[in-house]
Amino acid sequence: MRFVDRFLAFINENQLFKVEQSILLAVSGGKDSVLMTDLFAEAQLTFAIAHCNFQLRGGDSDKDEAFVKQLAEKLSVPFYSVRFNTEEYAAAEQVSIQMAARDLRYQWLESIRHREDHDYIAVAHHQTDSVETVLLNMLRGTGVAGLVGILPKRGVVVRPLLAYSAQEVRDEVARRQLIFCEDISNSSTKYKRNKIRLDVLPHLRELNEDLETTFAQNSRRLQLVNQLISNLVSEFRDTYFKKQGDGRFRIDLKAVKALDPLDLWMHELFHPYGFSESVLGDLVSSWDDGTGKHFLSPLYEILVDRDHLILGPIGEKQQQEIDVGSFPCQFWWYNERYAIRVAEKTDVEVGQFCVMVDFDQVEMPLTVRSWHEGDRFQPLGMRGKKKISDLLIEQKVPRIKKLEIPILVDARGLVVAVWPWRIGDDFKITTKTKKVIIFEKIKHG
Structure with a gap:
């Protein structure tokens, strides 16, 4: 059977899409997606090309984008591209670079599919990718669904290259003499998936040279088991989960x-x-x-x-605000108890408390409140202003917890301290300080 005939047979057997439908191809420029594009062109299917530039590899990322654009022009098909600040997104969402890229990619692809009226999105995962996914899921801990591997079709996303192993893809790319972009990060074992691909799979093939075929057979069986479990769970939810x-x-x-x-x-x-x-x-x-x-x-x-x-x-947390009209003051703040008091500088040691500021530099009254969008202050020892949102990201505060961080503000609206990490530079203790304001958490028990 010709390579393209096997490709079309897999599409038909798994009911990925109808030949008259329009498919949006996710093309990185690597050999897998370039081969998928070539097969779509050979089969005379209707398709467009979409490329994500994650801006993670400097000039190489831009070269990949230019290469894919030229490929679309050569084939006379529509081309869509986007550039993401992936590292910034990963930091803001507190996820890995790989997860950030995945989220950004699929969100954008779906927006293009919907806007341009394409029927499906095709991505170039092959059988070996599915094997790697199963092994990764086993290492992380997973239910039965995680052992199924990558499905040929999930919603509007289809994976026609699951008909082939990675070796078959490499051989066919060489036979067709296709030009593609090589991502050098694929050879780095600092990523778990790459380590499995480069270090683990060769040893497993010594035990089973038809590794992908065996995993594909297991995947089909487990898919049926997972469907059975899913049906039972859905039936239980319908009966006992009362909204x-x-x-x-x-x-x-x-x-x-x-x-x-x-x-x-x-x-x-x-x-x-x-x-x-x-x-x-x-x-x-x-x-x-x-x-x-x-x-x-x-x-x-x-x-x-x-x-x-x-x-x-979990209930959407509301911004809180507490006025500090007199000292000492104790209050509850998101299930934690805090105290604010005044002491003579001679009665404490500088640095004894994480938040300790010069009383005379603060304009009363004080307010303890939640973070507001756009809050800025000048942290101790820094030049210039810093966004408090950036500080919370640096401290790895989950989004759902951001409003729980108490921020001390004086009557002028100046941020005195972000508990427990930073005080404002204007309120630091100096040799002239006589009294200090101490902001501390009260230990339970």
Whole structure:
């Protein structure tokens, strides 16, 4: 069978799309996506080309973009491109560079697909990519779904190169004498996927030279198992997850306790909401201890309420503000207790407390409040202003926790301190300081 015939057979067998539909190809310029483009052209399918420049490799990233644009012009097909500040996005969202690139890529591709009226998005994953994904998921810890590997079709995203292994792709690219861009980062083992590709897979092939075929067969079987589990879980949710007027779910705890095997059921029911295995384990071990316990994922919470579990998104935190009219002052701030007091400089040591400022440089009254968009201040020892949002990113504060950081502001609106990391340079203690303001957290117990 010709290479392109196998390509078309895979598309037909997996019902990826109809030959008359328009497909948006995600083309990086590497050999995989260049071969996919060549196959679409040979099969005379309707397609356009989209390229993401993540600006991670300097001039090489720009050369890749120019190469893909020339490829689209050569084939006389529509071309779309975009440039991302990937590193900035990764820092803001507190995710890895790889995850940032993936998120940016798929969001943009979908926007182009919808805007330009294409039917599907095609990406150039092959069988070996799927093997690597399964091994990565096993190392991270996963449910059955993670062992299925990369699916040929998920929503509007299709992967027609899953018909071939990486070696078959390399051989065909060489046979066709296709020109492509080589990403030198693919040879670096600092990334887990590359380490599996370069160091692990060669040893596994010594045990099974048809590694991709075996994994593909296992994937098909596990896909059926996963479908069975998914159907059972959906049936349970339809029966016992009762949606309330506030959007939260009220779940019959007795019905959950009766599930067997319980660990598997708990994972399948609640992992989609971001709950880790350890948190779910804590829930199971303590749900008989009484009402009121909370269990959190990054975005959701489970509350034990007598004979039910209450599942819902973590409430959107509101900006808080507390006026400090006199000293000493104690107050609760997002489940933590704080105190602000005044002391003689001679009674304390400089640096004894993380937030300690010159009393005479502060214009009263003081306010403790949440971070506001656009907040800036001059941190101690720095020249110029700094965005508090940048400081929170540097300190790896999750987005959902940003409003929980107490910020001390004086009557002029000047930021005196961002607890517990920085004080404003204007309020530093000097040899002339007589009294100090101390802002501290009160330890529980």
